[in-house]
Amino acid sequence: MTAWAVALSAFGSLTLLLLIGVPVGFAMVLVGAGGIALAISPMAALSLLGQIPVSNTMSYELSVVPMFILMGSFIARSGIAADLYAVCNAFVGHRRGGLAVATVLACGGFAAVCGSAIATAATFSKVAYPSMLRYGYHRGLACASICAGGTLGILIPPSVIMVIYGIMTGTDIAKLFMAGVVPGLLAVFLYAATIRAIVWRRPAAGPAGERAPWAERLRLLGRVGPVVALFALIMGGLYFGVFTATEAAGVGAFGAFVFSALRRTMGWREFMACAAETARLSAALFLILIGALLFSNLMNFTGLPRALQGFVMSFGVEPYVVIAAICALYVVLGTFFEELSMILLTVPIFFPIVTGLGFDPVWFGIVIVMVVELGLISPPVGMNLFVVQSTLDLPAGLLFRWIIPFVAADVVRLALIVAFPAIVLWLPALMR
Amino acid sequence: MSAAQGSATRVETKAEGGTPQRVPSVPLGRLGAVLETIGAGMILAMMVVTSIDVVGRYFFSKPLWGGFEMTEILMGLVVFAGMPIATARREHISIDLFEAYLGLRTRSWQASFGDLVCALIAGAVAWRMWLRGQALLDVGETTMQLGVPRGLVACTMAVLMAVAACVFVAAAYVALRAARRGAQA
Numbered sequence: 001m002t003a004w005a006v007a008l009s010a011f012g013s014l015t016l017l018l019l020i021g022v023p024v025g026f027a028m029v030l031v032g033a034g035g036i037a038l039a040i041s042p043m044a045a046l047s048l049l050g051q052i053p054v055s056n057t058m059s060y061e062l063s064v065v066p067m068f069i070l071m072g073s074f075i076a077r078s079g080i081a082a083d084l085y086a087v088c089n090a091f092v093g094h095r096r097g098g099l100a101v102a103t104v105l106a107c108g109g110f111a112a113v114c115g116s117a118i119a120t121a122a123t124f125s126k127v128a129y130p131s132m133l134r135y136g137y138h139r140g141l142a143c144a145s146i147c148a149g150g151t152l153g154i155l156i157p158p159s160v161i162m163v164i165y166g167i168m169t170g171t172d173i174a175k176l177f178m179a180g181v182v183p184g185l186l187a188v189f190l191y192a193a194t195i196r197a198i199v200w201r202r203p204a205a206g207p208a209g210e211r212a213p214w215a216e217r218l219r220l221l222g223r224v225g226p227v228v229a230l231f232a233l234i235m236g237g238l239y240f241g242v243f244t245a246t247e248a249a250g251v252g253a254f255g256a257f258v259f260s261a262l263r264r265t266m267g268w269r270e271f272m273a274c275a276a277e278t279a280r281l282s283a284a285l286f287l288i289l290i291g292a293l294l295f296s297n298l299m300n301f302t303g304l305p306r307a308l309q310g311f312v313m314s315f316g317v318e319p320y321v322v323i324a325a326i327c328a329l330y331v332v333l334g335t336f337f338e339e340l341s342m343i344l345l346t347v348p349i350f351f352p353i354v355t356g357l358g359f360d361p362v363w364f365g366i367v368i369v370m371v372v373e374l375g376l377i378s379p380p381v382g383m384n385l386f387v388v389q390s391t392l393d394l395p396a397g398l399l400f401r402w403i404i405p406f407v408a409a410d411v412v413r414l415a416l417i418v419a420f421p422a423i424v425l426w427l428p429a430l431m432r
Numbered sequence: 433m434s435a436a437q438g439s440a441t442r443v444e445t446k447a448e449g450g451t452p453q454r455v456p457s458v459p460l461g462r463l464g465a466v467l468e469t470i471g472a473g474m475i476l477a478m479m480v481v482t483s484i485d486v487v488g489r490y491f492f493s494k495p496l497w498g499g500f501e502m503t504e505i506l507m508g509l510v511v512f513a514g515m516p517i518a519t520a521r522r523e524h525i526s527i528d529l530f531e532a533y534l535g536l537r538t539r540s541w542q543a544s545f546g547d548l549v550c551a552l553i554a555g556a557v558a559w560r561m562w563l564r565g566q567a568l569l570d571v572g573e574t575t576m577q578l579g580v581p582r583g584l585v586a587c588t589m590a591v592l593m594a595v596a597a598c599v600f601v602a603a604a605y606v607a608l609r610a611a612r613r614g615a616q617a
Contacts, residue, residue, distance in 0.1 A: 243486055
């Protein structure tokens with residue numbers, strides 16, 4: 001069978017399995033191993049089935065994944081989100097739309113110590129939504145700003161998605177983290193601008209809050225000091241090469257642990273709950289990783305990446321057309337596919353093409369993260385929309401109209417990053 | 433990206449009237465509690481090991497003896513210790529495009545079928561991991577400093593995966609019962 005036939009039947013049967021509700025990781029294990037058995041040899045399939053789960057979990061480097069999840073879990077339960085929100089409110093809440101802008105700013109701050117978009121959105125649903133409602137904000141604007149702000153969780157480092165991309169492609173995780181900083185600030189700015197534009201057209205959607213005196217602002221600022229310290233510890237350590245991403249994750253988790261313990265908002269029961277949750281999530285996540293590795297072994301055996309590269313080259317199109325096509329494909333896939341498995345399945349295939357065309361692996365990583373962000377808030381099945389709706393028990397569909405301007409802001413940002421790669425690559429280039 | 437991103441909050445889908453509309457999870461009882469505690473303990477241990485290692489290396493230029501291997505072993509064990517409990521709580525990531533349109537009964541049938549498929553796959557993986565562990569034991573491969581036989585760790589991981597396969601069978605049964613109960617109601 002040719003590479004194309006194998007790839008088509010593999011992706012076809014995978015889609016079928018997923019549609020009938022088989023969990024993603026197990027479906028990929030089945031198709032990957034089954035495909036290798038049929039296309040190569042049953043013995044090869046059986047031996048990989050034993051080898052991959054053992055050697056790819058007993059790995060020092062991969063401990064970066066559970067440690068960053070643990071850090072985010074501690075942070076999410078520590079109650080720091082409320083403090084961050086209070087600070088941002090004190091500074092911008094008195095402006096029109098200020099509470100929504102404060103939500104986005106606080107999400108950005110939270111994202112600096114948490115690597116998950118879902119956790120960020122879920123946390124701020126509880127923290128920011130009630131006070132926006134109290135000040136008479138439109139429910140749609142309140143929710144949309146939380147959904148959009150939540151996506152910052154994976155763009156502003158640390159980011160679990162960047163870690164996974166780095167592991168899959170062998171790209172330096174520290175550089176990926178540095179690369180996320182400026183686009184993250186750009187994202188905060190564009191979201192804030194979007195909110196201002198919305199309340200300029202519909203002032204009733206986001207009335208101004210109370211003005212906080214400077215003494216109050218400064219007092220609140222002191223309370224979020226530890227978050228700044230934690231972020232500085234991780235990023236500073238990575239920037240100056242004091243430790244690797246793996247070590248940064250362990251130290252970051254420990255820092256979050258100490259920080260939460262000092263706040264006295266968490267006892268042993270909560271710490272154990274966070275750790276147990278991390279263990280369960282790691283199991284679910286590594287299963288997907290194992291499945292994806294089997295799947296990409298199948299693709300490599302059959303030579304799909306090379307076949308696809310040859311196919312793309314044969315057109316002789318501009319490299320940027322290829323990037324645009326890949327982005328478009330991701331946006332379409334992302335509207336119904338689960339984002340992490342989408343990345344794990346497709347990046348091994350696209351990565352050689354993209355780097356072969358001369359694009360920077362770090363830059364492509366950030367592009368991928370942004371496309372995922374877009375998928376998270378794209379109606380009808382964006383995961384963040386779902387999380388916010390179900391956390392707040394709101395009717396489905398309420399958000400769809402209000403999220404569109406934020407989706408547009410994401411598209412603008414993606415276009416800027418593609419047009420000006422320096423936005424991404426400037427900071428990592430300064431490292432050592 | 434449901435579980436993958438590390439949500440700190442479980443997302444509950446609620447139907448009108450507030451009754452949970454989830455396919456029931458598997459009550460693991462004592463076994464679940466033990467695995468949760470072991471998994472959580474190993475996660476916290478990994479955090480402490482890495483931190484001591486970094487502090488030791490940076491401030492005293494003396495990394496933790498065997499720290500690297502401890503992390504490796506803990507990683508393997510923690511991932512597979514989490515497998516049965518993630519399975520019991522139905523936290524494996526799946527794509528539920530049509531979930532909103534299907535009733536609890538249909539979804540229960542579907543879940544039951546999916547659980548059986550997963551039980552077979554998990555069983556096969558556990559079997560191959562066990563053999564891999566045996567092969568490593570035969571070669572006598574041990575970690576560099578601590579001298580822990582890698583095969584022993586791999587076999588333990590295989591056993592945990594086999595437990596996960598059993599939990600999938602139990603999950604299929606629980607889902608089936610929910611589906612039949614739905615039929616009577």
